[in-house]
Amino acid sequence: MGGPLGVAVRVRFAPSPTGFLHLGGLRTALYNYLFAKQHQGRFILRVEDTDQNRVVPGAAEGIEGMLEWAGIPPDESPRQGGPVGPYQQSQRLSLYRKATDMLLEKGAAYRCFCTPQRLELLRKEALRSQQTPRYDNRCRHLSTRQVAEKVSQGAEHVVRFCLEEGSEPFCDLIYGWSRHEVASVEGDPVILKSDGFPTYHLANVVDDHLMGISHVLRGAEWLVSTSKHLLLYKAFGWDPPRFGHLPLLLNKDGSKLSKRQGHVFVEQFAQDGCLPEALLDLITDCGSGFAEKRMGRTLKELTAEFDVGRVERHSALLDLEKLPEFNRIHLAQQIGEEKQRRVLVAEVQALVEQVYGDRLEDSGVAEKGYVEQVLLLRKGHISRLKDLVMPKYAFLWIRPSVPREELQTVSAQAEEIGRLVLGLLERQAAAWTAEELGRDLRQLQEQIKGTQYSSMMKLLRLALSGQQQGPSVAEMMVSLGPREAGTRIQRALCS
Structure with a gap:
């Protein structure tokens, strides 16, 4: 199961299709995109849908659609295809089965027949003793004959990975040197569930290897799991990618961005008339990764100026109240560029027709020249194109009837x-x-x-x-x- 690709920069954004793309996910995708384009590499979208109970129909397509709306489309994806597909984990089950068999043959993994009832008893006992719940690795010690006998009887089981003592330190691109002695605090983790689906730990290691991923930029919540993943790479005999863990994106008051908050979903910003350039500018401006803070960066400028070594370890505080100002600046930039302005004129014409329809009369207000003049005159005064069809600007499009x-x-x-x-x-x-x-x-x-x-x-x-x-x-x-x-x-x- 050797990796099919060379050492060129290849990064991936690997969301679970459990709902709409949120701002934290967009920032992770953006940083991966910037890093790839900066190094003439490839940006890959991989859908991690192994937890079938949480999959929302249409979510995967929606996520890819929002990346395209934001101007950071993947080079390889379920929609685009590519040389190392499929790009959806539920379609790669045979690869995880093959990888699991490799570990079983090496003695680096074993079949576990413990029932959910026994695991629950272990958890309750640990909590009663004020200890952290962990699996006791009981089935690691079953003999070959005992395992064969249980398998022949059709006993339901999972496959667990044997954690080794003494994990090696690794140098994170953002957090520096790090090491977590997982074997001393955790039981052996499940890598293949009884239904044949892998857990995240196995699937992301196998896929990152087979897809030739050179750098993994993901959320800081996975930092403590990296030592476990490096043990899996070692057991397979594969070279691991470089890791960089991105700090959390939080609300202005330091609270966690919740998916229950409608305003954290990218789709909502698109529907509200937000410019993708403004949204990308805001989520990078509130964080780090750049030599200086300034408003109005285009995607081209973000790509040129991004430096993963400048990403700070503390969480980024997102102030959405600044978004209208970011949008105003980027809209003014686009109005000032002739090619972009032509696109905006068509969008305004569609909005005017949608809102005012047959009330336009025959006054030429929907003609290109007039709309372009309105845009140039309102440049710097409006934050969204939708503002131009709000009641305060109705005079631009319809003649009033005043006796x-x-x-x-x-x-x-x-x-x-x-x-x-x-x-x-x-x-x-x-x-x-x-x-x-x-x-x-x-x-x-x-x-x-x-x-x-x-x-x-x-x-x-x-x-x-x-x-x-x-x-x-x-x-x-x-x-x-x-x-x-x-x-x-x-x-x-x-x-």
Whole structure:
């Protein structure tokens, strides 16, 4: 069972398909992806679905879909295929059986016939004695004849690995030198269950070897198990990969990210209109692995700047309240790039059609040029594209219906204000700014006796948007353009 691949950098993300991909899993996947791409290596997705009782239908496909949404698609996976498939552990059972037979032949593993009832009694007795529950390795001492007799009788059994005393230290890429004397605190672990499915300890060792994995970057919760896994590598006679254990990703208050919290699932962020680049930037910014902290890193920059040696040992505190600001920065970057902006224009057009539909009238508000102008004007002011179809920005897409009588209740000089503003709009160039227009509107108001500036702004806002609140009147006019702004004011005065 030799590894089929060479020594090139190959890393893997190996989630269990028990639900949606959460932020902690996304960060683990991202760090693996960055490490692989930095070394011109391969990023592999392997689905560890050996615990069939916890498998959620569709979860594996959903996880891979979210990696693709995030812009970090695997090079090899259940969907992509590859040279060392299958990439789903439930389809690799014959390989684990073969590996188990190797250990049985070497005397490094044995069949255990202890019943669940006996194991439960051992556990209760240990707790009663205030000791850590552990298996007493009873079946390790069965003779060959006793084992053969039980097998011939069809006795149900598992296979356990013989833990050796004196595990060797290993140098973790993040935590440095480490060693755990597992044999002194644990009983021999089960590596193959009675149903023929392997446990994590066997499956991940066999698969990492057969898939040619060079570096294992996984959660810090597996650090104490690494000595056990190294004993398995030694028993097989295989060279182990390098290990690096990533600290936990925690809430801002230091509490654990819980899968019960809906806001930790990547799918939810995608549905809410979050940019994948912003989410990746946030989960790396709150942790470590980079020489400096700064907002706005693209995936290309994350890849170039990532240094696994800079990943710190303490847990990373995730402040999701910062996400809108990260999203605003990345959205502004994308609006500023012509190629990306074309993609955004199409997305906004789809959103506008979805939200406003036949209320758009025939005003050209869904045309590419107008939408692109809106994006450029709102650049730096919005955090999500979805913000543009919120009620406060409805004026961008639909013409309000405001009767003249309503305008006159705001100001008795409604017609004079309208006449002067229409004249101003006719003289304005297309390249006006909100600051310039705001100054001109202030000067215009000074020409109208008996009209306060606030009343004039309220009247114009009503005519332009039909709303009492929203962006400044100058911003509205600049966003709409002089022609459309004038059409709306004239329409309100004549209605």
